[in-house]
Amino acid sequence: MTVTDTATRPGTSSRAADGVGASAARPDGVPKTDGSFIYSSDEHHDGSLWGVTLRSPHPRARIQRIDTSQAEGLDGVRCVLTQRDVPGSKIFGMMVYDQPVLAIDEVRYQGEPVAVVAATHPEIARRACQLIVVDYEDLVPNTDPEVSLTGQVDGLPEGGLARHVRIRHGDVASARAASDITVAGRYEMGTQDPAFLGPESGLAVPVGDGGVELYVSTQDLHRDQRQVADCLGLPLDKVRLVLSGVGGAFGGKEDLNVHIHACMLALRTGRPVRMVYNREESFFGHVHRHPAIADVELGATRSGQLVFTKVRLVLDGGAYTSTSQVVIANGCYFAAGAYHVANVEIDGFATYTNNPPCGAMRGFGAVQSCYAIESAMDRLAAALGMHPLELRMRNAIGEGDTLPTGQPVDGPAPVQEILAWLRDLPLPEQSDPGAEDMRARPGGVGNVTRGEGIRRGVGYALGMKAIGFSGGKDDTCTARVTVWIRGGEPVAEVYCAAPEIGQGIVTLEAQIARTELGVRTVELPDKDTGVAESGASSASRQSWMTAGAVVGACGLVRDEILARAAAALGRPAAEMVLDGAEIRDRGGWPLMPVAELLGPESVSHAYTYRHRPTEPVDPERGQGNAHVAFAYAAHRAVVDVDVELGLVRVVEMATAQDVGKAMNPVAVEGQIEGGTVQGLGLAVMEELQIDGGRIRNPSFTDYLIPTMLDVPPMPMKIFEFPHPDSPYGLNGVGEPPNLSSTPAILNALRDATGLELPRAPVRPSDLVSELLP
Amino acid sequence: MVDINFGRARPGGLLDLSRVEGLDSWELIDGGRTVRIGAGASFTRIIDELGSLCPALAQAARTVGSPQIRNRGTVAGNLATASPAGDAHPVLLACWAQVEVESAHAARLIDIDDFFVGPKRSALAPDELIRAVRIPAAAGPQQFAKIGPRNAMVIATASFALNLDVAGQRVGTGIGSAGPTPLRAQAAEQMLEEALADRWDAPEAELARPLGPAAREHSEQERANCPERPVSAANKSGNDSGADIPSRLSEGAARQFGALVAEAASPIDDVRGSAAYRRHALSVLARRTLNWALADLSEAERPVSGANKSGNPGGAAA
Numbered sequence A: 001m002t003v004t005d006t007a008t009r010p011g012t013s014s015r016a017a018d019g020v021g022a023s024a025a026r027p028d029g030v031p032k033t034d035g036s037f038i039y040s041s042d043e044h045h046d047g048s049l050w051g052v053t054l055r056s057p058h059p060r061a062r063i064q065r066i067d068t069s070q071a072e073g074l075d076g077v078r079c080v081l082t083q084r085d086v087p088g089s090k091i092f093g094m095m096v097y098d099q100p101v102l103a104i105d106e107v108r109y110q111g112e113p114v115a116v117v118a119a120t121h122p123e124i125a126r127r128a129c130q131l132i133v134v135d136y137e138d139l140v141p142n143t144d145p146e147v148s149l150t151g152q153v154d155g156l157p158e159g160g161l162a163r164h165v166r167i168r169h170g171d172v173a174s175a176r177a178a179s180d181i182t183v184a185g186r187y188e189m190g191t192q193d194p195a196f197l198g199p200e201s202g203l204a205v206p207v208g209d210g211g212v213e214l215y216v217s218t219q220d221l222h223r224d225q226r227q228v229a230d231c232l233g234l235p236l237d238k239v240r241l242v243l244s245g246v247g248g249a250f251g252g253k254e255d256l257n258v259h260i261h262a263c264m265l266a267l268r269t270g271r272p273v274r275m276v277y278n279r280e281e282s283f284f285g286h287v288h289r290h291p292a293i294a295d296v297e298l299g300a301t302r303s304g305q306l307v308f309t310k311v312r313l314v315l316d317g318g319a320y321t322s323t324s325q326v327v328i329a330n331g332c333y334f335a336a337g338a339y340h341v342a343n344v345e346i347d348g349f350a351t352y353t354n355n356p357p358c359g360a361m362r363g364f365g366a367v368q369s370c371y372a373i374e375s376a377m378d379r380l381a382a383a384l385g386m387h388p389l390e391l392r393m394r395n396a397i398g399e400g401d402t403l404p405t406g407q408p409v410d411g412p413a414p415v416q417e418i419l420a421w422l423r424d425l426p427l428p429e430q431s432d433p434g435a436e437d438m439r440a441r442p443g444g445v446g447n448v449t450r451g452e453g454i455r456r457g458v459g460y461a462l463g464m465k466a467i468g469f470s471g472g473k474d475d476t477c478t479a480r481v482t483v484w485i486r487g488g489e490p491v492a493e494v495y496c497a498a499p500e501i502g503q504g505i506v507t508l509e510a511q512i513a514r515t516e517l518g519v520r521t522v523e524l525p526d527k528d529t530g531v532a533e534s535g536a537s538s539a540s541r542q543s544w545m546t547a548g549a550v551v552g553a554c555g556l557v558r559d560e561i562l563a564r565a566a567a568a569l570g571r572p573a574a575e576m577v578l579d580g581a582e583i584r585d586r587g588g589w590p591l592m593p594v595a596e597l598l599g600p601e602s603v604s605h606a607y608t609y610r611h612r613p614t615e616p617v618d619p620e621r622g623q624g625n626a627h628v629a630f631a632y633a634a635h636r637a638v639v640d641v642d643v644e645l646g647l648v649r650v651v652e653m654a655t656a657q658d659v660g661k662a663m664n665p666v667a668v669e670g671q672i673e674g675g676t677v678q679g680l681g682l683a684v685m686e687e688l689q690i691d692g693g694r695i696r697n698p699s700f701t702d703y704l705i706p707t708m709l710d711v712p713p714m715p716m717k718i719f720e721f722p723h724p725d726s727p728y729g730l731n732g733v734g735e736p737p738n739l740s741s742t743p744a745i746l747n748a749l750r751d752a753t754g755l756e757l758p759r760a761p762v763r764p765s766d767l768v769s770e771l772l773p
Numbered sequence B: 001m002v003d004i005n006f007g008r009a010r011p012g013g014l015l016d017l018s019r020v021e022g023l024d025s026w027e028l029i030d031g032g033r034t035v036r037i038g039a040g041a042s043f044t045r046i047i048d049e050l051g052s053l054c055p056a057l058a059q060a061a062r063t064v065g066s067p068q069i070r071n072r073g074t075v076a077g078n079l080a081t082a083s084p085a086g087d088a089h090p091v092l093l094a095c096w097a098q099v100e101v102e103s104a105h106a107a108r109l110i111d112i113d114d115f116f117v118g119p120k121r122s123a124l125a126p127d128e129l130i131r132a133v134r135i136p137a138a139a140g141p142q143q144f145a146k147i148g149p150r151n152a153m154v155i156a157t158a159s160f161a162l163n164l165d166v167a168g169q170r171v172g173t174g175i176g177s178a179g180p181t182p183l184r185a186q187a188a189e190q191m192l193e194e195a196l197a198d199r200w201d202a203p204e205a206e207l208a209r210p211l212g213p214a215a216r217e218h219s220e221q222e223r224a225n226c227p228e229r230p231v232s233a234a235n236k237s238g239n240d241s242g243a244d245i246p247s248r249l250s251e252g253a254a255r256q257f258g259a260l261v262a263e264a265a266s267p268i269d270d271v272r273g274s275a276a277y278r279r280h281a282l283s284v285l286a287r288r289t290l291n292w293a294l295a296d297l298s299e300a301e302r303p304v305s306g307a308n309k310s311g312n313p314g315g316a317a318a
């Protein structure tokens, strides 16, 4: 992909144009808009076969027999594979290998892959799947996480308890006695789906040396590569992954989906194999956000000073752990919210059940705990008779405060500024709902009210989360930058495996090269496993880590070019600067064109960036300096509720967030809007309804995500308090706006209705519960 | 197409009706009293062209899917699917529509009340196609309202259509998404016909004309005259006389109408909502749409003033 200087105009300095801090256009923007962009579902290869997966219809069953003979006999079928055919490790996983590539003797969730088929046409492959005979002995599924956390359930790994996280700080028992007022509540959250539009898909191509190339959409090429190679029984260098177009991820493309299956089929048949899940299969093909049950107890003085926070958080991880062990940890780290409180007791449980597996999703556990603590803060404010924003400002965490994990908050913590902006923002006009276009009212185009029953509510919430991987992980990102001359002009190539998942990392890579080297043209080759790892596009870490790597590699390239210039010109390198096509002296006078200096040669350097080291927390009290950095955002939600019909129109969502440095302001706005809307969906409509381990609404007909008519105006304030440890002072952006959006809306709905609303998403029937028999 | 995409249907062949001449248009028949909508007429066309003649159908069409779906989808396809959630169905019931069907050897008219025979099952014989739908032109206020947990592009959790046929002195209703088939609320119709008995006698020329969307828009003042309160608030304030409702129906009667509509439904609990919620929502929709329709009637009774009062009698509006 070539990224040229679309915005460079004559007369402007090349250094400034579309560099860091500019809203440079995305290189993939036009192709994504006009349909020419290649998503992973578009990948094809002459003569490719189609792979289709047979999945378990049962949430829990014993497999007594699998007979593939009829399926194999169908015209056009090239092979049918079961767990026996997995060449290497028969299990894989994110943190630990615990999930079968294809079910072994039992199935533990509805939709678990049992067999895969390759055929000349997808329809033939699907029909072949129907011809595979699987004798199941149906077993009663374990679906209640409260039972699983006892760790005593027969038939579940570890008796059902995947991890118990304990955080103990101060002394809650004596703090309770010293509190003037305590409140307690239980808050539940249903299962959210990442609901990306681009389904799981990819193309596996066998290569001559017995290896395989996999074109796939993913959030982490190298972690995928390790798991795929292990399960294929191949060395890493025989498994090459190439990033294909990712149509959304949100955490749901960290776990493997088509990867191993497509490669197995390709290696067995010697033919390229395409796999594309359809929408229904996709709901079974990726992990979901953990459903949560949280009990929160808060104690405070009469003046509203928090004295203690006690949280019990249960996240159901479903059949396999995926990232549950760390999702629960992250949920617990921030379960006390962005508040300074001296006495904290947090217990978090990640469970196994026969529900669909849950794993990473934008916010990574902190969404659930933010929802719980922010709901509890409003309850406390009500009990104190204090404005909810005032209670938050009184207790907001600041630089130098200590977290429940014992880690001091370093880096900017401008929570007061964030909350003050929301406080001072005028409320949207309370226009007469009857006079407006019906699309602006609850119920939208349904024509259900002309103003009858409508009440307005306002709610606030504040969120905080760690940026980057926590708990002692040595996290790295490598980039290679190469500069050469083409047509008399220097061209920079940035080669980094950082997955572009829609967040715009490719835009940023080019912006950084322009700023660091002054070049106008930047080329971005395919992202693949040919360069060292970048780590996942997750944990709001990729801009930070990739920027560190690209800045570092650009620096090495620049140093070498200046050293060469020093040799050529006989002047000290320190007196010269590299400005795109020219070597200049410090006063800006041109000394030598780079083209002349390099001639046909290129300069290339790789750099591996590491963030500062962290440490794991201790298992007994959860104490330790586990985090790299923290980010903060807050929302004010304004809602109109039809209190007779239980329908909601979110009128406005205002966001204030600190991003350190807005590397690409339009991209930052997009992240804030997207995160806010995803939180809105979780507040009022998005829920995977699971009953007895079965998903009842695996379609976009019944798994509802917000449409443009559900999305309100979103005023925002982007603060730029530079982070001392990061490249350019930037901070992670993608997840924080997803945390506080949901509880802000819940609090606004509570404000409008006076109801407790202990569960998200809020359904229409919850809002009229008092009117129902 | 949906069934094909979900892998639930694998028909041996597909018949494309979209190029059949004349099927995508509509016409007035019966001396302008009936609108005959061709099987190929899209929802978009109905919205654009039938807002005055079939206001409730146009309103229902507005709530169907997205613009893309409305550009392609038809009432005939809606009918043949016979889903209890089909948005056209409550309106067709409320308007006493007839379905024109034809096979290779015969044609017949099916009364809408005989059309829906079970969940996703209709009276269509396997060899019959729908040629057109016949709907009496509006002869009084009509309303359609649809509930979904999202503000657009949503399958109805419950829907309701109301047709005050002033000329025929009849009340028509239709309930969607709250039973195995779309349903008529017969007792509610009867109750309302009786309650409105003396109103029907108002000068017919004035009342019987169709009311376009413009006429149904409320002015600020009318809303001020029509303060609807949520039940809970009304109960708390104990101030629910209904005396200022600008119709001769009391708030109590409107509530009774709502209750009868809710009673006529036989909803189930499913992923889209509970039976209890559906019943409750229907009672609210019925009451609200009735109040709007009555307000439209009052508006029609008032001396003509605005431009939107220059209504044409009968179906000549087109």
Ligand SMILES: Cc1cc2nc3c(=O)[nH]c(=O)nc-3n(C[C@H](O)[C@H](O)[C@H](O)COP(=O)(O)OP(=O)(O)OC[C@H]3O[C@@H](n4cnc5c(N)ncnc54)[C@H](O)[C@@H]3O)c2cc1C
Pocket: B001, B002, B017, B039, B063, B064, B065, B066, B069, B072, B073, B074, B075, B076, B077, B078, B079, B080, B081, B085, B086, B087, B088, B128, B129, B130, B131, B153, B154, B155, B156
């Ligand atoms: C994204 C999406 C959103 C939708 N939203 C809504 C909604 O909000 N409300 C709603 O009511 N529906 C909705 N639908 C369903 C569908 O669009 C409507 O039911 C529409 O009315 C179907 O009309 P069609 O002409 O497209 O029929 P088709 O889809 O072409 O056909 C539907 C069925 O009717 C049969 N059929 C079609 N024409 C005839 C005929 N002339 N004679 C006999 N049989 C015929 C077909 O064989 C088929 O079985 C939605 C569909 C989609 C895909």
